[in-house]
Amino acid sequence: MSGAISYVWRDPITDEEMVDLVRSHGGNAVPGWWSKVMEHSLGWVGARDGEGVLVGFVNVAWDGVDHAFLIDTKTRGTYQRRGIGTALVRRAVVHARAAGCEWLHVDFDPDLRGFYFDACGFRPTDAGLVHLPSVGEGRR
Numbered sequence: 001m002s003g004a005i006s007y008v009w010r011d012p013i014t015d016e017e018m019v020d021l022v023r024s025h026g027g028n029a030v031p032g033w034w035s036k037v038m039e040h041s042l043g044w045v046g047a048r049d050g051e052g053v054l055v056g057f058v059n060v061a062w063d064g065v066d067h068a069f070l071i072d073t074k075t076r077g078t079y080q081r082r083g084i085g086t087a088l089v090r091r092a093v094v095h096a097r098a099a100g101c102e103w104l105h106v107d108f109d110p111d112l113r114g115f116y117f118d119a120c121g122f123r124p125t126d127a128g129l130v131h132l133p134s135v136g137e138g139r140r
């Protein structure tokens, strides 16, 4: 680990860097995923250490108008619990607001309530979910 962490909106992140970052926290990396996704994004924040290594990422999807959606927040395994995730989300909030969005949504597993509600400032809301593979054709 070295140097201060820098945060850049629309940081040019390569697919290889994304695969490395996902693997670093034990995630299931899919080569080619980031190259396909980035063109559809409102923007994203990349965090890099003093040597330029990608140590954090969050993506902001949107509806093209006023709703933005935070997705795929990640901090490199060896850099977690140092405030990087919170700093990534704070910057995503600033940039989504600057793009004219009114609302920023996120969903997550219950163990991350402390991160999103307490550290990042989201508040609980009603939301809905369908597990698509469980829904047969024609069923309601």
Ligand SMILES: CC(C)(COP(=O)(O)OP(=O)(O)OC[C@H]1O[C@@H](n2cnc3c(N)ncnc32)[C@H](O)[C@@H]1OP(=O)(O)O)[C@@H](O)C(=O)NCCC(=O)NCCS
Pocket (backbone or CB within 6 Å): 025, 072, 073, 074, 075, 076, 079, 080, 081, 082, 083, 084, 085, 086, 087, 107, 108, 109, 111, 112, 114, 115, 116, 119
């Ligand atoms: C979730 C994640 C992005 C948090 O990143 P981070 O850089 O470690 O977060 P921060 O250091 O800003 O954490 C701030 C606070 O949030 C809470 N928090 C962070 N990670 C947490 C975790 N895994 N479980 C429970 N609470 C957590 C803690 O209260 C923490 O403060 P503390 O370290 O003083 O206790 C990181 O754990 C990660 O990359 N996880 C794997 C990918 C993932 O699950 N992403 C979420 C997709 S919804």
